[in-house]
Amino acid sequence: MIGNKVCFKRRPNFMRQIAHIVGALLVLTCIAAISPNKAAASQISAAFDSVVVLRSADTKDRFLGSGFVWQTGALVVTNAHVVGTADRVRIIDAAGAEHAGEVIGRDPLRDVAVISVTDLAAPALPLGPMPAAGDDVWALGAPLELGLTLTRGIISAQARQVDAAVPIRFVQHDAAVNPGSSGGPLLDAQGRLIGMNSRIADGSRFYVGISYAIAAQDLTRIVDGLVDETLIPFPKLGLQLRPVSREIAAALGIAASGLLVDRVQPGELAERAGLLAGDILLAAAGADLTQMGDLAFAIEAALPSQSMALTVQRQGKDITLTLSFQPVAASALAMRGIDGAGALNRISSYRFEGLGLQFDDSAQVTTVTENSPALFAGIIRGDTVLAVNGHALTAADLRKLDITAPTLILLQRAGGATLHVILDPWDTGEGIRPVGGANILDPAIVVF
Numbered sequence: 001m002i003g004n005k006v007c008f009k010r011r012p013n014f015m016r017q018i019a020h021i022v023g024a025l026l027v028l029t030c031i032a033a034i035s036p037n038k039a040a041a042s043q044i045s046a047a048f049d050s051v052v053v054l055r056s057a058d059t060k061d062r063f064l065g066s067g068f069v070w071q072t073g074a075l076v077v078t079n080a081h082v083v084g085t086a087d088r089v090r091i092i093d094a095a096g097a098e099h100a101g102e103v104i105g106r107d108p109l110r111d112v113a114v115i116s117v118t119d120l121a122a123p124a125l126p127l128g129p130m131p132a133a134g135d136d137v138w139a140l141g142a143p144l145e146l147g148l149t150l151t152r153g154i155i156s157a158q159a160r161q162v163d164a165a166v167p168i169r170f171v172q173h174d175a176a177v178n179p180g181s182s183g184g185p186l187l188d189a190q191g192r193l194i195g196m197n198s199r200i201a202d203g204s205r206f207y208v209g210i211s212y213a214i215a216a217q218d219l220t221r222i223v224d225g226l227v228d229e230t231l232i233p234f235p236k237l238g239l240q241l242r243p244v245s246r247e248i249a250a251a252l253g254i255a256a257s258g259l260l261v262d263r264v265q266p267g268e269l270a271e272r273a274g275l276l277a278g279d280i281l282l283a284a285a286g287a288d289l290t291q292m293g294d295l296a297f298a299i300e301a302a303l304p305s306q307s308m309a310l311t312v313q314r315q316g317k318d319i320t321l322t323l324s325f326q327p328v329a330a331s332a333l334a335m336r337g338i339d340g341a342g343a344l345n346r347i348s349s350y351r352f353e354g355l356g357l358q359f360d361d362s363a364q365v366t367t368v369t370e371n372s373p374a375l376f377a378g379i380i381r382g383d384t385v386l387a388v389n390g391h392a393l394t395a396a397d398l399r400k401l402d403i404t405a406p407t408l409i410l411l412q413r414a415g416g417a418t419l420h421v422i423l424d425p426w427d428t429g430e431g432i433r434p435v436g437g438a439n440i441l442d443p444a445i446v447v448f
Contacts, residue, residue, distance in 0.1 A: 043191030044138050044150065049094050050125045051184060052076055053142045054115075057088040057100070059406075064089065066141035066184035067115065068196075069122045070223060076115040077223055078183030079198050080106045083113045091117055094148060105226030109166055109234045111198055112214065112222045125185055127216050128192025131155045131171065139175035139197055139211070141184025151176040153211075162199060162212055164292035167234070167300040170212035171195045177211045186213040195219070232303040234296075235325045238268020243292050244280060258282045258313065259289055273310065273323040282318065283311035299325075349402045350425050359385065363395045377423045383411040386418065 050069040056062040064086075067078035076091060083089055083103050091099040099120050106113040131137065135155045143149055153175030160172045173186065177197045186195035195213030200206070214222075225231025240263035242248075249256035259281040264270045281289050284298035285308050302308035303325060310321045352359070356372020357379065359365060365383045368375050385398060387410040393401065406424035413419070 043189075044140075044187055047125060047140060047185070047187055047191045048148055048150075049122050051094060051140045051148055052120075052122075053092040053148070054078060054082060054101075054183065055090045055092065056086060057090050063142075063145045063180065065180055065182045066197075067091070068140075068183070068185045068193075069120065069124045070114070072124050073118065073121060074116065075223075075227070076101060076117055076120070077196065077219070078113050078115065079196070080108045080111045080113040082183045083115070089115060091115070091120065093120060093122055105229075105231075107222060107226060107231060107233070110168060110214075110222050111166075112196075112219065112226065114223055114226045125187070125193040126191070127220065128188045128190065128194045130158065130215065130217060131188060131194050133158060136189050137173050137175055137194065138187045139173070139177050139181060139184060139213075140187065141177065141181035141197060143176075143178035143181040145180050149181075156210070159215075160212065161293040161296075162201075165296055167293075167296040168214060168218060170199065171215050173211050173213065174209055175211060176207045178207050234300070235269060235303075235327070237270045237299075237323070238265030239263075239270035239275065240265075241281070241292070241295070254280070254313070257288070257290060259292065259295065269323065269325065274321045275310075275312070275323075276314070278314075280313040281310060282313055284308055284323075286311075347425075349404045351403070352398055352401065355403070355423065355425055359395045359398055361395050363393070363398060373423060373425045373427070376427075377409075378421045379409070379411065379423070380413075382414045386410040386412050 052067045052069070054064040054067050056064060064084075065078060065082035067076045067082070069075070070077040083106065087103055089101045089103065091101045093099065099117050101115040101117045104114055104116045133155050137153055137155055139151045139153070141149065143151075153173045155171060155173050157172035159169035161169050171186065171194065175186070177184075177200060181197050182199075184197050185193050186197055188194050193216050195215050196219055197211060197213045199212035201208055201210035201212065222231060239261065241259045242262055244252075244254070244256055244258045244260050246256045248260060261270075261275055261277050261279040261281065264275050264277055281295065283289055284295055285302050287294070287298055289295055289298070298308065306326060307322055307324045310323050312319050312321055352374075356367075356369035356374035357365060358367035363385045365379060365381055365385070368379055368381050386392065388398070388401065389408050390410075403423070403425065406422055406426070409421050409423055411419055411421060
């Protein structure tokens, strides 16, 4: 009984001690788990100051996409497909202030553009190491023109080539990005730059669970080359290839390896090298071509030497050809365009009929031509033109009106609703250009 009483009295104290120990361990575990998240949140929040929104510098005020500060008070980096062919853009910083930017370098193939800006005091993002699969990442940008937005995901693959003709292996992740996110930074848990968001998988316009970013290490090399003007442009070969699949190999009676030449464009580098349709490229610069994307990396490595040896199988025999990267001489037509002799002139004025519109005597639209500027502006059959640039005009006036600049047209729809459209026959159609791409290992034709 005494032993039982002693044990009975001690058990509650013992259980309380165990509870205190377990509680302390839980607190320590929570602190260990929460503190890094708080630190990461603080560092990532600070990174917002380095992210910018890009808009066109013309009167259209088009939303273009995202970018981020590369060098404080000097450079902003974004995708080449964001700025398109624009020489100047407007930069909106995180505080909403506007800055003038000049595009000083762009590489459309590698999809990087560098913008010079002198009055942007936001800090540059620190560079981080190459991430590993499973690492947490954060994507910053302005998706769908919603303003600066943060999404979270993980690295799902470290080096994914998504376009066989481009020598870039992207960081693949699943942080949500959408049109407008292009050019925005991808950050690690310490708020360091590990990539620039550039693509959405499978060509979809919207996020489908796989996103691609140019790795910070590649981005540094490309940006430095654009700024220093040392980055060698990737050549156009005039070559169309497809992988030698098992089915093709069985038909030809050869091993399933190499790249089959589908087409050689006359006058381009591939034809000058002696390549023919039906040739099979086996190796470039001594390295076997086992996947479609191998050729692009071989070309990039050989660019400084301006030529590369190709091992080609032709009618069962292996031959060696030399592919030169020296540019093809410009054609006579191109030269005329350069020196001004015979250069095409920009049409300075149009009539509505020439833009795809016809009216009846009440100024109601009776015809909208397919693929015309009027159709692309949003004008439909049955609309009535109420005013042009704020002035009411008769049908007779409309038919003889000369359009010499982008024109604001007030329309009335059949149901009575009114709306304005801008009819601009000189519009290039540039704006957000979503870029997609999936795994290049799928059998598909690739153009170099």
